[in-house]
Structure formats: C-alpha cells, structure tokens
C-alpha cells in the first residue's frame with residue numbers, strides 16, 4: 001500500500017513536472033524544456049552552494065604511469081596492453097580514512113571521486129564488468145566502498161565522477177578521441193548505454209547517499225545527431241536518489257535535468273583555459289574545478305604546483321563569483337596524496353579555520369568582482385576580500401587608491417548602503433564615506449599581514 005501510494009505520488013509529481021515544463025514553454029516561448037526541480041532538490045542545491053569547497057580526486061590504474069589520466073590515449077596504448085596495469089595495481093599505502101581526514105582538515109565539505117575515468121577502469125566492485133579494482137587487481141579491495149564509509153564517518157559528502165566516454169570498451173562508439181581505435185563494426189551504443197545505466201544503478205544503490213554524479217567526456221561526440229540519452233539517464237539517477245544532483249562537464253550551457261553547472265579550469269564567465277567558450281553562466285549552482293599543478297591524474301614530473309596563497313585566492317574568488325571551488329588532487333600509485341598536495345590542504349585548512357565564516361554559506365556579494373578582489377555576503381553582512389595585494393611575492397595595491405595620504409578602496413554604487421566597516425582580523429573599525437561613485441573605505445595601515453586575503457567586514461543597512 002505504502003509503495004502504491006509512493007508510486008501514485010511519484011506519477012503525480014512527474015505529471016505536474018511535465019505540465020510545468022509545458023507551461024514554461026508556452027508562456028515564455030523558451031523552446032527547450034526546463035524541468036522544475038522538486039522542493040527537495042531546491043534545498044539540496046542550496047545546501048550544496050553553502051558547502052563552497054570540495055576536493056576532486058583523480059585516481060585509477062593510470063596513476064601508475066605517472067603521466068596524467070589521459071596517458072592511455074596520449075601514448076596510444078592498446079586496451080590489451082593497458083589492462084596489464086591492473087595486474088600490478090596494489091596501492092599498499094592507501095587509506096581512505098587518511099585521505100578524508102586530510103580533506104576535512106582543509107575545510108572541504110565534499111569529495112568528488114573518479115569512479116570510472118575515460119580509460120574505462122571501474123574503481124568499485126561492479127558486477128557489470130570484471131575490469132574493476134576488486135576483480136582485476138591483486139589489491140582486491142573496493143576502494144569506493146572504503147571511501148564512502150570514511151566519508152560517512154567524517155560527515156563529508158561523496159560525489160562521483162563518471163565518464164561517458166570509454167577508450168577500453170569496444171561497444172563504445174569512438175568519437176573525436178581516436179587514438180585508441182576500435183573496430184567500428186563492433187560498436188554497440190544500446191549495449192554501452194545499458195552498461196552505463198547498470199553501473200550508475202549500482203553506484204546509487206550500493207554506496208550510501210551520493211551527493212552528485214559528475215559526468216565527463218560527452219564532448220567526444222559533438223554531432224547533433226548523436227543522442228546520449230541524457231533525459232532517461234538523468235531520470236534514472238533522480239529516481240534512484242532524488243537528492244543526488246547531476247552535473248555534466250560537457251562545456252556547454254546546462255541541459256535540462258542538470259542541477260549544477262561546471263567550469264573546468266576557469267571561473268564562471270571566464271574562458272582562459274579554452275573549455276568554456278560555449279557556455280553562458282546559468283542560474284544553477286556553479287562549480288569551478290581546478291588543478292593544483294597542471295594535471296588531474298598523478299604526474300611524476302609535473303611539479304608546477306600553485307602556491308597555497310594562490311589556491312586560497314582562487315577559492316575566495318570562486319566564492320565571490322557565487323561558485324563552489326573543487327580543488328583537484330592526483331594521488332600517487334601507492335595510494336598516498338602527494339606531499340605538495342598535503343601541504344596545500346594544511347595551508348587552506350588554516351585559512352578556512354580562521355576565515356571560513358566569510359566563505360561557507362555565503363553567496364557572491366552585492367558588489368560584483370572588482371580589480372582589487374571580490375565580495376561575499378551572508379544576509380546583511382558583506383565580506384570584502386582584497387586579493388590583489390601580493391604580486392611576485394611583493395605587496396601591490398592594484399585597484400586601491402591613495403587618497404589624502406590613506407590607502408582606500410571604492411565600493412561602486414549599488415542597491416545597498418554601508419552602516420559600518422571593520423577589519424576582520426583585528427576587529428578595528430574603519431572609516432568610510434559616501435561619494436558620488438559609491439562608498440569609499442579607508443584602510444588605515446598599508447596591509448603587511450593577511451596578504452593572501454585582506455578581509456573587511458561591512459554591515460549593510
């Protein structure tokens with residue numbers, strides 16, 4: 001009876017959803033259908049925005065080659081040869097709990113783990129293929145199970161990266177990434193699609209609550225005629241876990257049914273990395289994923305790590321642009337996080353411990369990004385983050401003006417008014433005045449500390 005009731009409610013909801021979709025189309029003239037999220041999903045999306053900071057993990061048998069997660073494709077390794085990596089995968093120092101404790105210490109609220117990357121190797125005990133960490137490696141442990149338990153224990157949400165593209169399976173119809181050729185005559189989209197949905201079902205039924213499925217690789221087939229079957233797949237996910245969000249790194253404006261929008265190696269609205277040219281910023285929650293060095297998967301030679309200060313500023317900038325920051329780590333083949341990554345996590349953690357209240361549960365502030373930095377806001381509290389005050393290890397005052405012998409910044413005129421301002425680190429009240437162009441705040445001493453992010457707190461009327 002209970003089930004019957006639930007089914008009826010579900011049907012009703014679906015019908016209502018469809019009606020709203022139709023109404024939207026009729027009243028706004030928008031041709032693409034837009035599914036209206038359930039109240040529950042609206043809440044989930046909001047909570048996700050409050051979390052602000054997550055860790056991305058790229059880890060798989062590719063890590064053993066120490067050359068990034070694209071090594072199979074880049075080096076044109078045949079699936080047969082590549083599969084031998086699995087025979088030697090035995091990360092003797094892997095501890096999911098240790099990972100999660102590091103993430104927690106950094107102040108991260110969720111982790112996004114590569115359950116199956118483009119190389120097609122599954123990092124959980126999937127029944128859909130023996131090509132997985134449990135059955136094909138001497139390690140024989142369900143890495144995802146261990147990670148999900150550690151996350152649950154420490155109160156960290158678990159999100160799963162899942163690749164749409166697959167270089168290993170012959171039934172996947174090869175698209176623009178052609179370095180690992182398959183016999184086109186054996187490509188079988190219906191079989192591959194069923195395989196993916198079977199795997200997604202496992203992931204969403206056997207590993208506790210999953211915060212999000214993070215798709216990637218769709219850009220392998222840009223042809224209009226290629227139908228990825230997203231609607232049905234998205235419905236499956238939302239049906240299995242109504243609180244599980246869907247994001248897709250397709251680099252284009254969000255599709256119907258997606259719950260958050262992704263930006264790879266860029267902040268919303270930017271396109272320095274060249275991936276985001278085809279997308280405009282939507283009203284969905286936003287997430288910017290960025291690497292600590294230049295690679296996602298472990299690279300034994302890539303030591304181009306950004307400084308902790310630079311990473312903190314990127315996190316703050318993301319928050320100021322109303323986006324979450326997903327910071328990547330490529331663990332080593334032995335299962336440990338690289339030392340450089342651990343150091344960054346510790347530094348970010350110190351910052352978040354002290355200043356997290358200016359980030360968590362905030363939204364991009366009423367003052368849009370400025371040459372000197374960004375603002376975040378919670379209710380009537382505006383946090384002013386002066387970020388440009390270090391350049392090449394030296395203090396610079398970019399975007400600040402020296403007026404009447406004092407350093408100052410101008411908050412441009414907007415629909416807000418400032419009641420009081422203080423320097424967050426010391427609590428010192430700062431003087432300010434209203435000018436034609438906005439509110440000018442005087443910064444008494446040239447900042448010599450808090451160079452990473454010099455934060456002011458303003459109370460708004």
Ligand code: GLC
Pocket residue numbers: 058069070216217249264289296
């Ligand atoms: C790109 C890459 C992939 C990586 C992802 C992370 O899509 O293909 O290797 O996992 O970006 O954003």
